[in-house]
Amino acid sequence: MVLRGWTAGKRLRQLLVFVHVAVSVGWLGAGAANVVLAMTAGYTDRPxxxxVCYLMIEKIDDFVVIPAAFASLAGGLVLCVVTKWGVARYWWVLVKLVLTVAVIGYSTFGLGVWVEENRAAGGLESPAAGPLAYGAALNLVAFLFMTWLSVAKPWGRTPWTGPARRVSVPVYRGLAS
Structure with missing residues (x-):
């Protein structure tokens, strides 16, 4: 879907892509930090x-992960609307959108709950330590897969877009005799 035939110019598109990539890389980096912290907390004997690890995960989530996740989602949707890619015209875009929403949901209703359970344990071992560590690693795999999708752009068009339209150019036939 493009805004009624309007598409972003080159400079605006470059700016939007830059912002989207920068926020997405921030989200990926914060996710990687959370993996390290969750693994450290899960495999240490020191309460x-x-x-500290669970407190840091909570702070990283509050100040980096949550804002970056929603900024990445919003930026991706804006790019879909103002560029030729559309929201559901290409499989790679659609898969990235579904994965982004899935990672946000999983992080909220899975990882977020496990962080709270581990914090409530007060430094004692918690059964939620393993799911948190491996769940955070799963998010990282999803981030890397979405990054690959952005570069490779696999699978072509979705069936809902129809065939690519060809632009016809009028042919000059000379003066009529």
Whole structure:
């Protein structure tokens, strides 16, 4: 879907892509930091280290992950609307959209709950430590897959877009005799 025949000019498109990539890389980096913290907390014997790791995950989530996730989603949707890619014209765009929403939902209703359970354990071992660590790693795999999709752009068009339209150019036939 393009705004009634309007598409973004080159400079605006470049700016939007830059912002989208920058926020998405921030989201990926924060996700990687959370993997390291969750693994450290899950495999240490020191309660004080666990407490600090879970506190840091919570802070990274509040100040980086959540804003970056929604900024990435919004930026991706804006790019879909103002460029030729559309929201559901190409499989790679549609898969990235579904994965982004899925990762946000999983992070909220899975990882977020497990962080709270681990924080509530007060530094003691928690059964939620393993799911948190491996769940955060799963998010990282999803981020890397979405990055690959952006570069490779696989699978072509979705069936809902119809065939590519060809632009016909009028042919000059000379003066009529």
């Amino acid at each position: 004080d280290v666990r407490i």
